[in-house]
Amino acid sequence: MSTKSKSAVRIEDKDAAEWWEKCFGASGETRVAFSEFANKLSPLFESVPHLMVLTMTEHIIDSNQDEVVTADELNEFVQRFGPFSVCVERCAVNLFMSNQQLVPWFHPNVSREQAKAKLTNAGRFLIRFSGNNVGRFALHYARVKESKLVIRDLHILISSDGFTCPALDKTTFDTLGELVNALRERLVITLKSDLYQELYERNGKGVSENPREYKYFEPLSVDEQKTYNQLSYKASTEEDTAAADESFDPYAALPEDNDDDPYRPLPADWE
Numbered sequence: 001m002s003t004k005s006k007s008a009v010r011i012e013d014k015d016a017a018e019w020w021e022k023c024f025g026a027s028g029e030t031r032v033a034f035s036e037f038a039n040k041l042s043p044l045f046e047s048v049p050h051l052m053v054l055t056m057t058e059h060i061i062d063s064n065q066d067e068v069v070t071a072d073e074l075n076e077f078v079q080r081f082g083p084f085s086v087c088v089e090r091c092a093v094n095l096f097m098s099n100q101q102l103v104p105w106f107h108p109n110v111s112r113e114q115a116k117a118k119l120t121n122a123g124r125f126l127i128r129f130s131g132n133n134v135g136r137f138a139l140h141y142a143r144v145k146e147s148k149l150v151i152r153d154l155h156i157l158i159s160s161d162g163f164t165c166p167a168l169d170k171t172t173f174d175t176l177g178e179l180v181n182a183l184r185e186r187l188v189i190t191l192k193s194d195l196y197q198e199l200y201e202r203n204g205k206g207v208s209e210n211p212r213e214y215k216y217f218e219p220l221s222v223d224e225q226k227t228y229n230q231l232s233y234k235a236s237t238e239e240d241t242a243a244a245d246e247s248f249d250p251y252a253a254l255p256e257d258n259d260d261d262p263y264r265p266l267p268a269d270w271e
Contacts, residue, residue: 011075016084019044020071031068034058045088047219052100056091059195060108063129079134080158089219094163094176096217097207101200103214104192104207105180115140116151123188127156127176137176139165141186177216184212 011017023040024030038057042050061077062069081087081094095106107115107128115126115138125141137156142149156179157164162172163179168186173179180187190209192201200206207214 011071011078013078013082013084016074016078016082019084020074031070034062034067034069037061037069041088048088048092049100052092052096053088055102056088059102060091060095063108065109076134080129092217093219098215098217100217101205101207102196103177103216104196105190105211107193108195112138112153116153118191119151121189122149123186124191125187125189126191126193137163143186175216177214180211187211
């Protein structure tokens with residue numbers, strides 16, 4: 001059931017704004033139960049299973065974790081994964097695996113300081129939403145430098161072409177999964193989120209800590225999604241089992257970063 005909120009919020013994407021008004025009333029005037037929101041959203045994206053849309057709504061779109069969705073939360077979601085016509089598919093191929101589980105390395109509701117405190121071994125990493133820039137993710141990983149454990153905090157930039165972590169690799173990747181695979185010399189051990197452990201591991205359905213083993217979700221009928229024509233999002237299913245992987249020591253010193261790189265890491269006040 002919808003309830004009133006105090007202030008109106010403008011949804012920037014025209015299609016998203018029209019859909020919200022059609023389903024729930026004027027932008028910003030309602031707070032919608034996450035299950036009702038998912039039931040309205042799911043039929044628009046038939047290539048994504050309803051259960052995945054429900055999980056997406058409850059744990060990603062509902063960023064305040066209060067079991068309701070607001071126009072402001074939809075606006076942020078579309079800014080990250082939009083346009084609206086592909087936002088659910090794009091979120092699915094980036095934050096879900098082929099078994100319909102959330103990727104374990106994504107921590108949706110942790111701060112920068114919490115993220116850094118969780119990384120206690122070289123090679124461990126996590127990705128989260130930026131706390132103050134809706135157009136970015138934050139990547140945190142632990143490495144050894146001069147015999148000390150150092151936590152690096154870096155931007156992942158979002159564009160219509162994909163995702164880029166310019167401090168480590170200026171390549172733009174179609175998905176976050178492809179970016180993680182490309183940086184696996186540094187991103188060796190997945191730090192599983194508390195949410196992932198709660199949803200799956202307590203039921204004995206968890207996956208390995210090794211991100212190389214993950215198979216990411218791929219829409220069932222990409223050809224039918226006309227809006228993919230210029231976006232070309234693809235799921236990463238790389239399964240490199242080279243012998244070098246078997247001898248790799250995840251706790252050994254990681255490759256040194258280029259400290260002269262013109263792309264700087266996050267400033268100290270970046271959340």
